[in-house]
Structure formats: C-alpha cells, structure tokens
Amino acid sequence: MVMEKKRIHVAAGVILSAGGNILLALRPQTAHQGGLWEFPGGKVETGEPVADALARELREELAISVTDCEQLIEVSHDYPDKSVLLDVWLVTAFTGEPVGNEGQTVRWVSPEKLSDYQFPAANVPIVEAVEKHLGVQAL
Ligand SMILES: Nc1nc2c([nH]c(=O)n2[C@H]2C[C@H](O)[C@@H](COP(=O)(O)OP(=O)(O)OP(=O)(O)O)O2)c(=O)[nH]1
Numbered sequence: 455m456v457m458e459k460k461r462i463h464v465a466a467g468v469i470l471s472a473g474g475n476i477l478l479a480l481r482p483q484t485a486h487q488g489g490l491w492e493f494p495g496g497k498v499e500t501g502e503p504v505a506d507a508l509a510r511e512l513r514e515e516l517a518i519s520v521t522d523c524e525q526l527i528e529v530s531h532d533y534p535d536k537s538v539l540l541d542v543w544l545v546t547a548f549t550g551e552p553v554g555n556e557g558q559t560v561r562w563v564s565p566e567k568l569s570d571y572q573f574p575a576a577n578v579p580i581v582e583a584v585e586k587h588l589g590v591q592a593l
C-alpha cells in the first residue's frame with residue numbers, strides 16, 4: 455500500500471506596499487527549499503483559521519500587523535520530501551514596517567522584477583497569479 459505523506463498547510467502573504475511593490479524574503483540555506491525567495495508565511499496550526507495563521511506568521515516573521523487581505527490562490531505541490539498546500543493571500547494593508555524578525559533577508563521588489571527571482575517550484579502558479587492580478591505584461 456502506498457501511503458500518502460501528510461500535506462502541510464501553509465499560509466503565505468503577497469504583501470503589497472502603498473507604492474505597488476511586493477515583499478520577498480529569502481529562505482535560510484538550511485531550511486526546506488532553502489536559498490530560494492518566498493512569500494512570507496508559515497504553517498497553519500491545527501484548528502487555526504487560515505487568515506489568523508497568516509496574521510500570526512507575518513507578525514512573527516516580519517513584525518507587521520495585517521489589516522486587510524484577500525485570498526489569491528491555493529496551490530497543492532508535491533516535493534520529493536514534502537507535500538504542501540499553499541494558501542496564498544494578497545495583503546493589501548498592514549501596519550508597521552516589515553523587518554527580517556528571524557534574521558532573514560527581506561526585499562521590496564517591483565512586480566515587473568518578480569520573474570528575476572528564484573522561488574520554490576510550487577510558486578510558479580503563484581507568481582503567474584500575482585502578475586495577472588497586477589497587470590504585469592510579459593516581455
Ligand atoms: N512561506 C512560504 N513557504 C513556501 C513558499 N513556497 C513553498 O514551497 N513553501 C514551502 C516551504 C516549506 O516547506 C513550507 C513553509 O514552511 P515554513 O518554513 O515557512 O514554515 P514556518 O514559517 O511555520 O516555519 P517553522 O516554524 O516550521 O520553521 O512551504 C512560499 O512562497 N512561502
């Protein structure tokens with residue numbers, strides 16, 4: 455019998471600045487999918503509403519408070535070692551100035567430059583959805 459691995463439920467935020475830029479964070483080298491850029495977020499706890507998990511993770515990782523968000527896309531992806539369900543939200547308003555609260559590098563990136571960054575494989579449809587939502591034209 456083939457056992458399916460437990461799928462890890464993750465809440466992640468595409469955080470938009472007032473000027474229209476997007477916040478990316480660099481995953482630590484030693485982490486799963488380390489050395490690649492991510493939309494900040496983390497694992498949803500058992501019984502926790504996803505929007506609550508998003509707000510908690512962004513508070514922990516970036517020291518910001520989410521004041522407005524909307525669901526963008528859900529992506530299910532199987533890595534060789536892990537299966538994830540990424541629940542991705544557009545964060546359209548927040549308070550505080552984001553910092554790498556856990557020592558991670560963070561960077562504001564213009565939507566047109568998103569495709570210059572290396573993301574985990576699961577992020578391909580996410581980046582497409584962000585570009586479509588923001589009206590980024592393919593070159
Ligand atoms: N946050 C985030 N995780 C992503 C993205 N793309 C992607 O494949 N992942 C994967 C990597 C991890 O296997 C998982 C997220 O786990 P995480 O390391 O952020 O979880 P966490 O913040 O709760 O961290 P920890 O407490 O377990 O250390 O989802 C993304 O854009 N953002």
Ligand SMILES: [Mg+2]
Binds near residue numbers: 494496515
């Ligand atoms: Mg995380």
